[in-house]
Amino acid sequence: MHSQPSIAQIDWLQHPLRSFTYALGGNPHPVQLVLPPQQPLSAVAQLGKALFYDTALSASGKQSCASCHDPSNGYNPPPGRPKAGFAPLGGSEPMASVGARLSPPPGSGPVMLGGPHLTSPGFRPPPSLAYLYRQQNFSIGPENEENETITLQQLVQLGQTASHATKTAAATAQAAQNLVPQGGMFWDGRVNTLQQQADGPLFNPVEMDAGTPQRVAAIIEGQPYAKQFIQLFGPNVFTDPKQTVAEALFAIARYQIEDPSFHAFTSKYDAWLQGKARLSPQEMRGYLAFNDVKKGDCAACHLDQPTRDHLPPLFTDTQYEALGVPRNPHIPANRDPAYHDLGLCGPFRTDLKNQTQYCGMFLTPTLRNVAQRPVYFHNGIYHSLEQVLDFYNFRDVQPGKVYPTVDGKVQKFDDLPPPYHGNVDVTDPPFNRKLGEKPAMSAQDMRDIIAFLHTLNDGYTTPR
Template identity: 55%
Template sequence: MTDRPAAAPSTPSRLLWSGRIVFLLAAAVLLVSLLGTAGVFVARPERAPAMFGDLLQDVTGFNPHPVALIRPPVQPLSALAQIGRQIFYDRSLSASGQQSCASCHSPARSYGPPNGGLLQPGGVGLAPQGLRPPPSLAYLYRQEPFGIGPALDDDAPPSLDQAAQQAQAGARATKVAGGASAAPALVPRGGLFWDGRADTLMDQASGPLMNPDEMANTDLHAVVRKLALTKYRDAFKPLFGEAILTNPDLLFAEAMSAVARYQIEDPSFHRFDSKYDHWLEGKVRLTRAEMRGLRLFNDPAKGNCAACHVSQPGRDGLPPLFTDTEYEALAVPRNPAVPANRDPRFVDMGLCGPVRRDLMRQTQYCGMFLTPTLRNAARRGVYFHNGVYHTLRQVLDFYNLRDVAPARIYPHGVPDDLPRRYRGNIDMADAPFGRRAGERPPLNDAEIADIIAFLATLDDGYGAPHKFLRGSSPP
């Protein structure tokens, strides 16, 4: 046989191959273009369209739409705040002579408890006593006074009882992460301490000084006598005149005002320099675990944490406080380690007693406690109003399992630290609550670990030397 040259492709075949080549070239050009565009978005995520935001966050860990946060100004302390700083660290103002404000509100722990103990030493003999672990003093500069119901008429403000009765007429709204504030006219909010009994930082500062379980002075006159013996007593005179040292009521009031000014002016009380703050500003990346945790934190169907612990900056650029400052009845289990709980008849019911007494008749608030900030939560060693938990894993297990596996939360499978007649106050609507016993928990172990990873990004002092985290040092 003789070899014959191959037949030339027919015209239709040549057209088909040409079309394929053109298509492949176009696809290659498109791919290069997409890769180039993606590269630009990865390098400069702030330039990416909003529709690509979640994808870019997952890929890069960056915030594709950074914001400019408005922090409190940093400037030298005023003369009054300098006095407040002296008072804050002064142990001589306690009945024992060994306890200051900083003893229970440690600068090294972001002004929270100095350790993981349920209660801190206090009283004349400095024995651990009291009812609740100390709340943090950080991030209180924007806290409003306690109130219930709509904005009040300054000319004729109703009493708290009247406001509570008005609020009781409405239904409780479900709180959803990322949604509008939940029924602002129907819930108590604001105030200081776990039960909101103090309206101002001045009121808050005076409470421990005369609490028999804390600094244990008998009255303000006992405090004033101690102030009169301090090295800084004369610092009051240039501000208020010579006569202030002979006017006990005025001296005490101005001393408490000084402590309040110190907490407002010293930036260590509201640093807003966590990793998450830097991420909001587009300065750092979150790890994949942290990013997943943020998503779960904000997801209304999963953690729904942001429904109460608001995670987004305000429209005015104010950094988020990670609290809506409202009150909830969560039904955390009874803590047998609280000394008062040795009496089975005793119940700490928050807003309606026993420490706060002006709302005792408003039983629709029994069991409600203030929602704390989650900033620096990873640094705390004790959680909730009764200190029943000591790790974030325990806290998240409570939220995750309370309704679906109550036997793992309560010894007898039902809420045990609120009288039966008040159990209707318990939050059963807001996710992750609201599921039935035996249903699948909303979060799995990996998701819980991711949320804990995200919570660590809320600690103050990201990238700063450890000594800088100690805040304002003693004078």
């Protein structure tokens, strides 16, 4: 994932011809990207598609995989979630206090509703299902090439003693040596495969709530695609309900791997990388600020360059960070002040529950189709990219703009118990600034970065 530096690290004065091309929004070094093959779906993937959209599998009879992962919205949660409730970019009123005062409409909060009557709220907003086809298994540390039998607990011990290099957009290769959690699926990386990922929501009582394998198998056996099951998996596929469900989950995974819409790479930025599009002046400024260590430094975690073998960037290093985003009062579980979502160390992941150095860490998501997400971060606290950029810009220098104030004291990192505040990243830019210092980004920088982020939406059509 860590390849050549971006154009933000190039001294344009040393390369006047490149500078002229960049100034016009072009790419003087187009790349021939290695894209996933475009070919008809296999019979298994076609079956998986039918299952992906089948609402009959849910307890309500009204919810499918596509209900929470909208194909028309980048496999993000569906649009139409609340957009109001927080101060605008650079606004004078504290974002958290405004958010606490203005409640979203009933049933349209930061989490989805599921269960038998579609009234049971979830705990986290669903992450996108797109661009997971290259996701690695969960591990701790750099790529494990020398000792494939090392256990997770051994990796944890190594991570506790290893030194930590500051992660910046200008030095991702150096930071790649850090022994940190990475890979896996869900916000806490608790499963490794798309098959396991599909299993979670299917049986989760606050999501599809499918009940038992026996119930699911009986429904599948009565569906029009049951004949495909027999043709693909043999005449005895329905004799063992657990095997029936396993084959169904396998088919859903194959659909996600084979269907190009799950990893389309059809954004304007992809076209720009290949020399087929020009960025507007604002998009180019945003790209530079996205990579500038002294401004956004976004590319430190959201890698934006092709790999050495020309695979297109996924805009994530798949690592885990504790960012200390504000507590979201609109998540029903948060009405209990004793409840805390601690990410890697619980409550849904249990194998790292005693590794308190990871409490508060969540997976860095892809930024592809990010402008289409209805809510942001693991708790859906923000509803616009403007609010997200405000958080990065003001968290440390003006925390009163981000967190609630109680009895005159700003409640910084209010969604983490105090013993875990030390896990929050205060080292990597722009989080290395101190109270009262100048914010890393101007309002114009943030508007420019948002313009660039919109170039990551799939569906761009190259002008003829």
